[in-house]
Amino acid sequence: MAETARHSESRYGNRPTMKDVAARAGVGLKTVSRVVNSEPGVTPDTERRVQEAIEALGFRRNDSARVLRKGRTASIGLVLEDLADPFYGPLSRAVEEVARAHGALLINGSSAEDPEREQELVLALCARRVDGLIVIPAGDDHRYLEPEMKAGIATVFVDRPAGRVDADMVLSDSFGGARAGVAHLVAHGHRRIGFIGDQPRIHTATERLRGYHAALADAGIEVEDSWVSLGPTDPARVRAAAEAMLAGPEPVTALFAGNNRVTVTAVRVLAECERRIALVGFDDIELADLLGITVISQDAAAVGRTAAEHLFRRLDGAAHAPARVELPTRLIPRGSGELPPA
């Protein structure tokens, strides 16, 4: 009776505990634990009684307590930039599938491309003692993760390399992809090609720009300053950049878009333009086939899957040196990249 009263004031509403189940089933605490965990050494009859008590009380094991005792949370953290970005949805989903196959839950958070917020999120996840972390870096200094990694939290960086820290990474071949895309435009006769990309702080942005320069250098073309624009990828900035490149006496005849957000805005701008400007975008977009947009496609799901599999291999004890995996990209010609110079 006193027992009941105590529980009705308990913090979890009035969740029954194993102790309550044990009392109701007339067995010891540990026996309930055994039944709940399907451990051997319980007679069918006892097990039945315990199960009945569990049903009757609506008992559900408290995983917090379990975690405290066992030291494994069976959860991993995923810190990405923005879940609303169509590139990260499939990535996150792929990570989740792998986690599920390993019986783990996924906690995720968006950094909104803010290094401070990234750190805050990562540390919160560490405080929960996630078993592992997959991080799409916003910042470029991850030394704050060192104590955590030393303490055994497996970490894989994705899409962009980690800063000042030695860890596993899974990247797409941004340099090679951009180089191939720009070379494609060159092959179709373009000599004046614009590049609109993300902020230089972001590794993929500079890698793609490097690929752009490499392709033009390969073709013996000298890049003019006005052809390149790096910065935030909100529609307003991208629109302004694109319009600037298309205006003036010697406008570009083709554009290379540094990521999916840039591509979307570029398509809008080009649709309003009377001249036919060629376009190749980094990242595939839904319905791009119908719009005839030529893209460099990276397989977001494959990136996520690879990273997660890496992580779980670490969690299962793999102790080799940090690896750096680079996944290939693919050029998908659909028309916009094959337009001749206007």
Add this chain to the structure above:
Amino acid sequence: MAETARHSESRYGNRPTMKDVAARAGVGLKTVSRVVNSEPGVTPDTERRVQEAIEALGFRRNDSARVLRKGRTASIGLVLEDLADPFYGPLSRAVEEVARAHGALLINGSSAEDPEREQELVLALCARRVDGLIVIPAGDDHRYLEPEMKAGIATVFVDRPAGRVDADMVLSDSFGGARAGVAHLVAHGHRRIGFIGDQPRIHTATERLRGYHAALADAGIEVEDSWVSLGPTDPARVRAAAEAMLAGPEPVTALFAGNNRVTVTAVRVLAECERRIALVGFDDIELADLLGITVISQDAAAVGRTAAEHLFRRLDGAAHAPARVELPTRLIPRGSGELPPA
């Protein structure tokens, strides 16, 4: 010394605990706890010593233990259908923002439209004692949640109503949206309008179908069986359904697509078709403006935000009867819905 040895074998790598910090700083355990939680009653000098010890050891509070003691996990669970679906990315992100504003983390999982998997996920989240749940139901019987809700886990159902359980819900006006969309087609002269939707098990699918029927009834049009097709929304099934409606002696002159996946496939099929078939789709799609697709738009972010705010109001103690919020939809004409009958 023995202390050190014990810890070096500990399960969390060798994470220092408050006890270790206390020993190093030469203070009591509780004093460390006070510093970590910024509780009052610690002299600046003591605080400094403790902070130093925390830094030196790389201490990070173990939230599992904290949760066990305090009873609040400061995390909420989100169970949706598929994170890779462009409708759910923004929804999830909106939920995350609200959670973040309340200092909570978001754990999410995909049910893949499988009721069993939904239940499995929800119960796993309950075992972790998330403070609250936001569920996009896959199944139609949620009585399994009753003990959990009674035990104090706040729950909000989103996008589709809960089955056999009294709880808060945030829905979009599927019926009204579909009715308006189909009426739009009727207003543009169509009398033979096809409907391709999701499986009838899914509430939004039947609501939208109901809207379709209502609009046609309003116009005094009798629906033919062959105009309606419900089922999985994978491209193959949708394509087959669309092609069937467009073939035969009396084909439909317009299509209403029951969700974004259907719309995407429908656009592809119609693009291959020589006749101009009108199309209105439920859910907006990126770049739909460029493709000129008329849609019924529901604001995924608003749905997520509303649900999350509802949830936290519950967590902050709101105890009114379960509410049912229905958010309006918006018809966005872009061309495809305004085509006259071929």
Add this chain to the structure above:
DNA sequence: TAGGCCCTGGACAACGTTGTCAAGAGAATG
């Protein structure tokens, strides 16, 4: 029938944290 063994079940401590409470040191008051 005695001895030993196996099998089931339970008592107890421990995980790392926070709430309660009481003790001790100074400061303020009479």
Add this chain to the structure above:
DNA sequence: CATTCTCTTGACAACGTTGTCCAGGGCCTA
């Protein structure tokens, strides 16, 4: 100077679970 009061500090229990270890009972064997 004695007393009370305040402020800082630490000892201890508790949260709900699991691992360790031991006890008791039934069964088999000699």
